[in-house]
Amino acid sequence: xxxxxxxxxxxxxxxxxxxxxxxxxxxxxxxxxxxxxxxxxxxxxxxxxxxxxxxxxxxxxxxxxxxxxxxxxxxxxxxxxxxxxxxxxxxxxxxxxxxxxxxxxxxxxxxxxxxxxxxxxxxxxxxxxxxxxxxxxxxxxxxxxxxxxxxxxxxxxxxxxxxxxxxxxxxxxxxxxxxxxxxxxxxxxxxxxxxxxxxxxxxxxxxxxxxxxxxxxxxxxxxxxxxxxxxxxxxxxxxxxxxxxxxxxxxxxxxxxxxxxxxxxxxxxxxxxxxxxxxxxxxxxxxxxxxxxxxxxxxxxxxxxxxxxxxxxxxxxxxxxxxxxxxxxxxxxxxxxxxxxxxxxxxxxxxxxxxxxxxxxxxxxxxxxxxxxxxxxxxxxxxxxxxxxxxxxxxxxxxxxxxxxxxxxxxxxxxxxxxxxxxxxxxxxxxxxxxxxxxxxxxxxxxxxxxxxxxxxxxxxxxxxxxxxxxxxxxxxxxxxxxxxxxxxxxxxxxxxxxxxxxxxxxxxxxxxxxxxxxxxxxxxxxx
Numbered sequence: 001x002x003x004x005x006x007x008x009x010x011x012x013x014x015x016x017x018x019x020x021x022x023x024x025x026x027x028x029x030x031x032x033x034x035x036x037x038x039x040x041x042x043x044x045x046x047x048x049x050x051x052x053x054x055x056x057x058x059x060x061x062x063x064x065x066x067x068x069x070x071x072x073x074x075x076x077x078x079x080x081x082x083x084x085x086x087x088x089x090x091x092x093x094x095x096x097x098x099x100x101x102x103x104x105x106x107x108x109x110x111x112x113x114x115x116x117x118x119x120x121x122x123x124x125x126x127x128x129x130x131x132x133x134x135x136x137x138x139x140x141x142x143x144x145x146x147x148x149x150x151x152x153x154x155x156x157x158x159x160x161x162x163x164x165x166x167x168x169x170x171x172x173x174x175x176x177x178x179x180x181x182x183x184x185x186x187x188x189x190x191x192x193x194x195x196x197x198x199x200x201x202x203x204x205x206x207x208x209x210x211x212x213x214x215x216x217x218x219x220x221x222x223x224x225x226x227x228x229x230x231x232x233x234x235x236x237x238x239x240x241x242x243x244x245x246x247x248x249x250x251x252x253x254x255x256x257x258x259x260x261x262x263x264x265x266x267x268x269x270x271x272x273x274x275x276x277x278x279x280x281x282x283x284x285x286x287x288x289x290x291x292x293x294x295x296x297x298x299x300x301x302x303x304x305x306x307x308x309x310x311x312x313x314x315x316x317x318x319x320x321x322x323x324x325x326x327x328x329x330x331x332x333x334x335x336x337x338x339x340x341x342x343x344x345x346x347x348x349x350x351x352x353x354x355x356x357x358x359x360x361x362x363x364x365x366x367x368x369x370x371x372x373x374x375x376x377x378x379x380x381x382x383x384x385x386x387x388x389x390x391x392x393x394x395x396x397x398x399x400x401x402x403x404x405x406x407x408x409x410x411x412x413x414x415x416x417x418x419x420x421x422x423x424x425x426x427x428x429x430x431x432x433x434x435x436x437x438x439x440x441x442x443x444x445x446x447x448x449x450x451x452x453x454x455x456x457x458x459x460x461x462x463x464x465x466x467x468x469x470x471x472x473x474x475x476x477x478x479x480x481x482x483x484x485x486x487x488x489x490x491x492x493x494x495x496x497x498x499x500x501x502x503x504x505x506x507x508x509x510x511x512x513x514x515x516x517x518x519x520x521x522x523x524x525x526x527x528x
Contacts, residue, residue, distance in 0.1 A: 001211070003095045006114060009081070009121045014073050017080040021072070081125040086200075089142040090149035092118040093173035094209070115176060132180075139180055144193040148200030149209055150174055151222035158218040166212045190230045194247035197226050199256055205279065206272040216279055241287050243280075250284050250297040254304045261308070267316060274317045277304065278324055285328055288341055298344040302328070306348070306355045318359070319436050322443040325352075329450055338456045346459075353451060357470055360444040360491060363437050364474050364482060367489070368422070370433055375425035422481050430485045438486075445488035452498045469495060 002012060015022050081088065095115050123138045124130040139146070152158055153170030177186065190197065205219045220242070227245030243250050254277065261273040281301040288298050305325055308314055314321075332341040451459075472479065472491070483490035 001091075003091060003118060009118060009125070010074075010077060012077065012080070014069075014076060017073070018076045021076060078125050081122060085122070085126060085138075086142060086145045088122060089119075089138060090146045090173075092122060093146060093176055094149060094153075094169055096169070097172065113176070119180075136180055139177065140185065140189060143181075143186065143189050144196035145200055146173075146177060147190055147193075147197045147226070148204055148222075150177075151197075151225055152201070152204075152214045152218040153209065153212070155218040155221040155225070157215070159213050159215055162212070166214075169212075187230070190226075194226050194230055195252070197230075198223055198243060198246050198248040198253065201226075202253055202257055202276055202280070203260065205276045216275070220279070220283070242283050250280060251300050253280050254300065258304055258308070261314075262311075270314065270317060274308075274314075274320065277308075278320075281305070281324065281328070285331070288344060289331060289337055298328070298332070298341065299346075299348050302345065302348045302352060306352055309355055309359060315436065319439050319443070322440060322447070326443060326447055326450075329447060333450065333455050333459070335456050338459070342459070349451065349459075353448065354470065356444045356448050357491070360441055360448070361470075361473055363441045363444070364472075364478075364489065366437050367430075367433055367441070367482070368426075368474070368478060370437070371425040371429045372422065374429045374432070375421070378428075419477055419481070422478060423484075426481055426485050442486075442488045445491065445494070448491060449494050452494060453501070 002009075002016075092115055095118065097113055097115060119135050119138075120130045123135045126138055127134045150170045150173050153166050154174070157163065159166055201219050201222055204214075205216060208214070223242055223246050226247070227242065230246075241250070243253055257273055257276050257280065261270060261277070264270050264273060281298075281304075284298045284301050302325070305321055309318060309321055309325075329345075331337060332345055474482070479490045479492055483492065487493065
């Protein structure tokens with residue numbers, strides 16, 4: 001990166017500081033000015049090629065406003081440093097030092113350290129001053145960011161390779177921090193900002209730190225360190241849960257990560273953030289199953305997973321998300337764990353079922369549309385392959401298609417909606433359907449079956465209170481075709497068995513109530 005090059009921060013080019021500004025200059029045909037050396041301050045007689053002249057309408061105009069490239073770069077550079085300060089300050093401390101073996105001694109001359117020069121320069125951009133007091137002020141303001149970068153690097157087995165090198169780099173950064181701030185300030189402020197440290201650890205999870213691949217387990221160990229060493233609350237992390245002991249909570253962590261996920265637009269970033277959400281859910285899941293913690297908020301984890309499942313723009317994540325829900329429910333609904341987990345899942349179980357029905361229904365529609373669309377294209381191609389004269393002969397026998405039949409690109413709605421057309425389309429193209437659509441339908445079917453038919457007896461009273469299920473958007477004819485192709489493509493069999501099960505239980509309950517009533521009447525009839 002730039003810090004490892006040894007160049008001054010002020011030499012960062014404008015294209016890195018503000019790509020949007022570069023785009024604007026190129027839009028108005030002033031890109032060549034970026035290659036010129038800027039003018040000298042406010043000298044109005046400087047070479048016109050060293051300045052940018054933008055009129056009111058954004059055109060080149062001698063009477064317009066004059067913007068010096070050097071001045072523009074300086075202003076944008078300050079804004080850029082402010083925007084990346086949360087990462088810049090920790091990365092400066094983590095920058096490799098030429099005299100790295102001597103920096104842990106404690107009293108080395110910092111003036112020979114390139115990192116100190118970067119700190120002075122960054123502090124000048126952030127505060128306008130560069131004294132020792134201002135540098136300490138900047139370090140205190142970003143202490144939670146520094147903790148988040150350094151703590152994972154100091155954990156055992158923090159990465160797959162070069163573990164000693166990574167730990168040495170983290171220790172070196174911590175040594176420089178201790179030369180700038182007292183141990184008391186580092187500890188006390190770190191304890192007060194423990195929740196911010198946890199948030200930053202989650203933000204960095206899955207990313208490279210100083211070009212090192214840090215494992216997810218190292219981030220979890222760092223959060224545990226915050227709870228045990230910095231926060232030191234009355235209860236241990238084993239009693240309160242990992243995030244609670246560190247001054248945060250599962251709910252707070254999930255809300256932060258989901259907010260970052262909703263703002264992300266790049267697939268690989270969405271996949272990384274989904275991995276962070278899955279990690280937080282795994283922690284809550286394990287706390288419920290192993291420690292019987294009542295603060296794990298596993299029910300809120302399911303709520304977050306449902307909200308992401310209902311977002312169509314995260315279709316690429318749905319397959320792994322449904323697998324995670326299935327993994328959680330398989331253990332939560334087990335007879336051994338249901339007594340501990342029922343209070344966690346019962347508030348969101350109804351919402352989960354409705355959401356799974358909605359996703360399954362959308363996948364059914366997409367599957368039918370894909371099959372019929374592909375079969376329709378095949379029919380059109382086969383019809384056109386017969387030739388012009390054949391088409392004309394077909395027209396004389398009442399077929400559509402105009403004089404030569406070349407506008408016969410569509411079939412009648414009656415043809416598409418017919419049972420025969422749909423059965424042929426699904427049989428020919430059903431196995432070629434998009435994998436994630438098929439997998440989502442199968443997983444949703446398994447989850448609904450797990451909840452409605454295979455759940456423990458403890459949940460039966462809750463399930464009996466559920467109202468009628470939403471009506472499927474597919475017709476009965478379409479559902480029959482889907483179920484013949486794959487039994488899990490239709491939920492009608494589950495609904496039928498569920499209602500039959502409830503009816504049988506209702507009859508048993510009625511018989512029990514009648515017996516109780518008759519017994520009570522016999523007792524009261526003997527009373528004088």
